[in-house]
Amino acid sequence: MQEVVPIDPTHTTPRNARLTGALGAEDPSVRLQAALAASSAPDLGLLDALVERCAVEPDFFVRDMLSWALTRLPPGPALARIRRELDADRAQARAQALHTLSKIGDRSAWTWIPRALLHDRDDEVARTAWRVTVALAPDDEETRADLAGELVRHLGRGDRAVRLSLSRALVDLGDVTRTALERATADPDPAVATHAAATEVLRQRPETGFDAAVDEARRTVALGPEGAARPAPAPTAAPGTGPC
Numbered sequence: 001m002q003e004v005v006p007i008d009p010t011h012t013t014p015r016n017a018r019l020t021g022a023l024g025a026e027d028p029s030v031r032l033q034a035a036l037a038a039s040s041a042p043d044l045g046l047l048d049a050l051v052e053r054c055a056v057e058p059d060f061f062v063r064d065m066l067s068w069a070l071t072r073l074p075p076g077p078a079l080a081r082i083r084r085e086l087d088a089d090r091a092q093a094r095a096q097a098l099h100t101l102s103k104i105g106d107r108s109a110w111t112w113i114p115r116a117l118l119h120d121r122d123d124e125v126a127r128t129a130w131r132v133t134v135a136l137a138p139d140d141e142e143t144r145a146d147l148a149g150e151l152v153r154h155l156g157r158g159d160r161a162v163r164l165s166l167s168r169a170l171v172d173l174g175d176v177t178r179t180a181l182e183r184a185t186a187d188p189d190p191a192v193a194t195h196a197a198a199t200e201v202l203r204q205r206p207e208t209g210f211d212a213a214v215d216e217a218r219r220t221v222a223l224g225p226e227g228a229a230r231p232a233p234a235p236t237a238a239p240g241t242g243p244c
Contacts, residue, residue, distance in 0.1 A: 013045060020049040023066075028059040035062055039069035044077060051081050054100065055093035067100040075106055086114055091122040098128040102135055110136040118150050123162050126154065130169035137173075145176040152180045155199070156191035164210050167199040177203060185221070193221045 022034035031053075038046050050069050057063045070078055082104075085097035094117065101109050110133065117129040130151060137147055151173075154166055170177045181203070184196035197217035201208055208216075 013043075016043060016045045016049075019046060023049055023053045028062055031057070031059065031062045032065055035065035035069050039065060039072050042069070042072040044073055047073060047077060047081050051085060051097075054096040055085065055088065055090050057092075057096075063096060063099075067096065067103050070100050071103045075104060079104065079106060079109060083109075083112060086117065091120075091125050094120065095122070095125045095128045098125070098132045102128075102132045105136075107136045107138070110138065115150065119153070123158050126157075127162060127165040130154075130166055134169045134172050141176055144173050145180075148173050148177040148180045152177075152184050152196070155184050155187070155195040156189060160210075163195055167195070167202055167210065167213075170199050171203050171206065175203075190221055194218050197221055 019034045019038055022030050023038075025031055025034070035050075035053075038050060046069070050066050054063060054066050054070075057066060070082065079101075082097045082100055085093045088094055088097070098113070098117065101113070113129070113133060113136070117125060118133060120126045120129060133147060134151075137144055148170060151166060151170055157163070157166065170181070178200070181196050181200045185193050185200065187193045187196065194214065194217045197220050198210070198213040201213040201216055202210065205213075
């Protein structure tokens with residue numbers, strides 16, 4: 001049974017009170033329509049209701065519309081309210097706040113996103129933090145290299161989706177990741193070394209698929225760079241099947 005959390009309807013107009021109530025309805029289509037209505041006619045009176053619903057909304061499409069509604073509000077008060085959610089106890093509140101920051105795209109947010117979110121215990125929060133901080137990071141090489149140093153600490157973490165997210169973030173940082181990835185390929189943990197090598201393959205050849213990059217990286221880690229470069233031996237014919 002999905003969680004339905006009432007939101008305090010302390011708003012000044014009947015429309016806002018009606019939309020606030022609809023955002024907590026059991027039917028996701030009703031909640032989606034309410035979020036769409038909020039985005040169509042932005043009103044700062046709905047700011048708290050939209051942010052609070054982001055923290056508990058179970059439906060992906062509704063959450064995305066809530067974020068879109070927040071991007072339609074004046075950025076000053078919206079950013080200030082979203083910032084408070086970055087320290088929330090609920091993981092979804094932290095993740096959705098980060099996601100909404102990426103939608104707003106104000107790079108000044110870089111200065112106040114807690115670096116602890118890059119190392120969040122919740123995989124979804126961490127994945128979102130990697131993507132958003134890379135997108136909002138300043139263009140100077142030193143800052144981006146420092147960020148790469150933070151991200152490589154998570155090489156080998158989680159399942160395929162988590163590792164793919166980290167690889168994408170590191171690739172998006174550009175050439176500043178090369179040194180950190182080279183060091184990580186020598187890590188004694190095969191999971192870390194393989195993930196680092198796969199990410200370096202993607203950095204050099206972005207057209208390579210993630211799974212193909214991982215396969216290549218496993219061969220490199222197992223055989224070393226020189227061994228991996230040698231072609232695989234030709235298969236030996238079974239007895240009695242060779243030429244007469």
